[in-house]
Amino acid sequence: MSVSRFWRKIPQRYNLVGTQCTTCGRYFFPPRSLCPDCRRSGKIVDHKFNGEGTVVTYTVVRSASDQFENTTPYVLAVVQLDEGPRLTTQIACPPGEAKIGMRVKSVFRRVAADGESGTIHYGTKFVPSE
Amino acid sequence: MRDVAIIGVGCTEFGEHWGTSFRDLFVKAGTLALEDAGVTGENLDALYVGNMSAGRFVEQEHIGALIADYAGLATNHVASTRVEAACASGGLAFRQAVIAVASGMEDIVVAAGVEKMTDVGTGASVDMLASAADREWEGFAGATFPGLYAMIATDYMHRYPLTREQLAEVAVKNHENGAKNPIAQFRNRITVDTVLNSSLVADPLRLFDCSPITDGAAAVVVVPLERAREFTDSPVKVLASAQASDTIALHDRRDISTLDATVAAGRGAFSQAGLTHKDIDMLEVHDCFTIAEICAIEDLGFCKKGEAGRLTAEGTTALGGEIPVNTSGGLKACGHPVGATGIKQIYEIVSQLRGEAGARQVDAEIGMAHNVGGTGATVVVHILGA
Ligand SMILES: [Zn+2]
Numbered sequence: 001m002s003v004s005r006f007w008r009k010i011p012q013r014y015n016l017v018g019t020q021c022t023t024c025g026r027y028f029f030p031p032r033s034l035c036p037d038c039r040r041s042g043k044i045v046d047h048k049f050n051g052e053g054t055v056v057t058y059t060v061v062r063s064a065s066d067q068f069e070n071t072t073p074y075v076l077a078v079v080q081l082d083e084g085p086r087l088t089t090q091i092a093c094p095p096g097e098a099k100i101g102m103r104v105k106s107v108f109r110r111v112a113a114d115g116e117s118g119t120i121h122y123g124t125k126f127v128p129s130e
Numbered sequence: 131m132r133d134v135a136i137i138g139v140g141c142t143e144f145g146e147h148w149g150t151s152f153r154d155l156f157v158k159a160g161t162l163a164l165e166d167a168g169v170t171g172e173n174l175d176a177l178y179v180g181n182m183s184a185g186r187f188v189e190q191e192h193i194g195a196l197i198a199d200y201a202g203l204a205t206n207h208v209a210s211t212r213v214e215a216a217c218a219s220g221g222l223a224f225r226q227a228v229i230a231v232a233s234g235m236e237d238i239v240v241a242a243g244v245e246k247m248t249d250v251g252t253g254a255s256v257d258m259l260a261s262a263a264d265r266e267w268e269g270f271a272g273a274t275f276p277g278l279y280a281m282i283a284t285d286y287m288h289r290y291p292l293t294r295e296q297l298a299e300v301a302v303k304n305h306e307n308g309a310k311n312p313i314a315q316f317r318n319r320i321t322v323d324t325v326l327n328s329s330l331v332a333d334p335l336r337l338f339d340c341s342p343i344t345d346g347a348a349a350v351v352v353v354p355l356e357r358a359r360e361f362t363d364s365p366v367k368v369l370a371s372a373q374a375s376d377t378i379a380l381h382d383r384r385d386i387s388t389l390d391a392t393v394a395a396g397r398g399a400f401s402q403a404g405l406t407h408k409d410i411d412m413l414e415v416h417d418c419f420t421i422a423e424i425c426a427i428e429d430l431g432f433c434k435k436g437e438a439g440r441l442t443a444e445g446t447t448a449l450g451g452e453i454p455v456n457t458s459g460g461l462k463a464c465g466h467p468v469g470a471t472g473i474k475q476i477y478e479i480v481s482q483l484r485g486e487a488g489a490r491q492v493d494a495e496i497g498m499a500h501n502v503g504g505t506g507a508t509v510v511v512h513i514l515g516a
Contacts, residue, residue, distance in 0.1 A: 001270065009266070030267040030379070057288070057386050059280035060333040061272060065257035068272045076277050076332070078381045086381040088268045095333075100288050112272065123270065 003119055013123040016106050018085065020047040027083040051106030052129065053081040060095040067112045079104055079126055090125045097128065105129040131232045133355035135365035136514070138167020139477045144346035144465030145315045152188045152246040153200040159347035159470075160201050160242060167351040168361050171203050175236040177210040180223030180243035181469035186258045188246050197242070209236075216262035217418060219243060220348070220472025221501030221510030227352050228371045228512075237357065242349035243474070245467035255343050259468070262504040264379040276340055276419065278380050278505045280332035283421040285386040287334065289436075292424065294334060296439030298325035300420040301338050301462050303448050308459025310449075310489035315344055315465030325420075339420040344465035348473035350480070366480045369405070369496070370513040372398030380505045389506035392429035399498070399511040400431075407432055410513070411494035412482055413453060414475035416502035417460040426500050427455060430511070454492045457482060472501035472510060483516040 011017045018029030021042040026035060029049055035042030058077035061068070068074070075091040075098045091098055092109060104126035111123040140162025142155055150158075156179070164171060177198060185191045198210035213223040220243030227241035247255055259275040260268070268278065286292060302322055308314035320338065328337035358365035374394035377383055384390055400406065415430070417423035427438040432453060441447060447455035458464045458478035461471055479497035481487045499512045 001265075013270075030264075056381075057281040057285035059277050059284055059335075060330070061274055061277045061280075062329070062333070063256070063276070063331045064253075064272065064274055065260060066253035067257065068274075069253060071272065074272060076271065076273055076281065078281060078386065088264075088271045088273050088379065088381050090272055100284070111270065121270070 001114070001121065006119065006121055014108060016049045016051050016124050018047055018049055019044050027085050029081060029085040029087050049081050049083055053079040053104055053126070055091065055098065055100055055102040055104060056080050056086060057100060058091065058098045060098070067114065071112070077126070092125045092127045102128060103130045132234055134228050134231045134352050134368040135355040135358035136350050136352055136368065136476065136480055137358050137361040137365055138163045138169065138351040139480045140166055141313055141348040141474055141477045142346050143313045144344050144467060146248045147345040148248065150345065152184060152190065152244065153196060155246060155345060155347040156197050156242065156244040157200055159244070159349040160240060163240065163349035163351050169238060169351055171201060172206055173238050174203065174208050174240060176230055176239045177208060178213055178223040178226040178239065178241050179210065180213050180219030180221070180472055182214060182216050182219050182245060183258050183261070184246070188249055215508040216503035217416070217468045218472060218501045218503030218508045218510050219469040221475070221499065221512065222373065222472065222508070224350065224473060224476055224512065225371045225373055225510055228368050231352050231354055237353060239352050240349055241352060241473060242347065243470035243472055244347035245469040246345050247343045247467060248345050252343065268379050274332065276335055277332040279419040279421055280335045281380065282387055282425065282505070283334055286421060286424070289387060291436060292439040294326065295322050296443045297339065297420045297424070298322040299443045300417065300423045301325050303442060304417060304456050304460040304462040307449060307457050307490055308463025311459050311464055314459040314463055315342055316459070316463045335419055335421070341418045341461035341466035344467040346465060346467035346470045346474070348470045348477050350473060350476050364484050366483050367515045368512065369515045370399040370402035370511070372402060372511045374398065374509050376507050378504065378507045383506070387425065388435070389425055389429050389502065389509065391506050391509035392426060392500065392502070395509040395511040396430040399513050403513045405496070405513065409496055410453065410498050412457060412479065412492055412497045413455045413500065414458060414478050414497065415455055415460070415500040417456055417462050418466060418502070420462070422502065423455065423460065430498070430500060449490060449492055457487065457490050457492055472499070475499040475501060476512065476514070479514050483514065
């Protein structure tokens with residue numbers, strides 16, 4: 001991912017900043033600038049999520065693209081934030097410990113690197129919270 | 131709207147074609163289809179070409195023009211359009227050709243699909259395939275394409291009584307069919323143990339749950355039904371063409387284990403054709419992973435959610451079963467050159483309906499094709515009838 005493309009979403013990736021439609025109250029992470037329910041009548045504002053959620057489903061990735069090959073095996077999961085939206089993330093825990101329904105909280109971690117000397121991408125991962 | 135018929139089909143062998151270029155693959159499939167249809171290139175009104183990612187696989191864009199040129203049609207100035215919807219590019223190209231003919235705008239149209247995937251390494255192709263999902267919010271976190279389908283499998287197996295062995299039976303059945311298909315990438319039979327002993331790719335999916343990296347191309351010729359008899363005694367009618375979208379990211383779906391776009395496109399197709407499930411004699415579904423075939427059979431409504439694994443293990447979807455699924459070997463055994471897959475499905479159904487499927491021939495008059503882009507963000511469903 002190019003430096004500018006990564007940099008553009010730093011607040012969202014580092015701090016779990018998404019959006020909320022204040023017209024209907026629905027929260028979005030990943031952020032959306034158009035509410036699918038209210039469309040043009042929806043008013044969208046930034047929202048920082050508290051970072052607590054539950055594992056909806058998961059896998060252990062054992063064969064990855066070049067960017068992530070040094071990280072394997074890693075737990076990849078869909079997490080539902082307590083405010084409602086779901087996102088795809090890594091759970092920083094031993095592969096055998098991931099479970100559906102597990103409570104997790106967000107942490108700031110290194111996610112990937114573009115090759116040996118490339119940009120290091122930081123972002124949000126989750127860790128077990130109970 | 132005019133009724134539309136298929137008058138000719140062609141397909142290359144699917145596999146790792148080290149000696150064959152992107153354009154050579156396409157020219158081969160196109161030539162076979164035109165010969166089969168008894169049509170010459172100068173009679174063509176338009177080409178629609180399904181291709182996912184030539185830009186990244188072979189660093190070539192502007193595929194429509196390239197293909198028209200190397201098909202020898204540049205001086206005829208034939209209209210040529212590339213169509214892209216990730217792994218559903220082929221199905222979508224076919225749908226564009228059907229719409230063009232049905233509308234009355236064009237008469238003799240080729241729908242094709244092509245993908246040349248083996249010019250890059252495996253790590254690079256894994257990364258490219260991940261671009262069928264949401265690069266910004268799935269790929270960034272380390273989601274691979276097998277990883278996303280593995281998360282569907284985890285959710286599914288948590289909620290429904292699907293066993294690991296039943297899931298393996300999908301691959302066993304598709305290799306059995308592939309063994310009877312001369313164009314298939316894999317023509318070897320396997321057992322449940324072959325699957326269970328293969329290496330884990332993304333838990334619970336193993337190597338033999340996954341479709342391979344493949345080079346290949348396929349093409350079909352469509353015309354107005356009223357003109358079909360000018361070219362062939364065995365035209366195949368297009369009874370329905372339906373398409374549906376869903377969220378690009380798996381995490382935003384209403385239900386992780388149900389492809390709502392498959393449900394919507396399937397219902398749309400049945401309603402257009404005025405048919406019910408009992409009328410369908412065979413299915414080509416999008417089994418990019420074994421779990422995907424299970425979901426497809428259920429989401430198209432051929433059985434209740436949670437039952438497809440048991441039905442597969444019981445042989446209901448085998449060649450001699452009640453409703454044969456993926457007689458070609460599917461994506462798993464026939465291979466999955468992503469842009470070509472949707473056209474290969476049409477090729478297989480036409481071969482079956484014409485009684486030309488050799489050792490894998492089933493008794494069929496009506497067949498359904500189901501082609502998925504990404505993890506279900508685009509679904510295209512067609513019903514064809516003899
Ligand atoms: Zn709203």
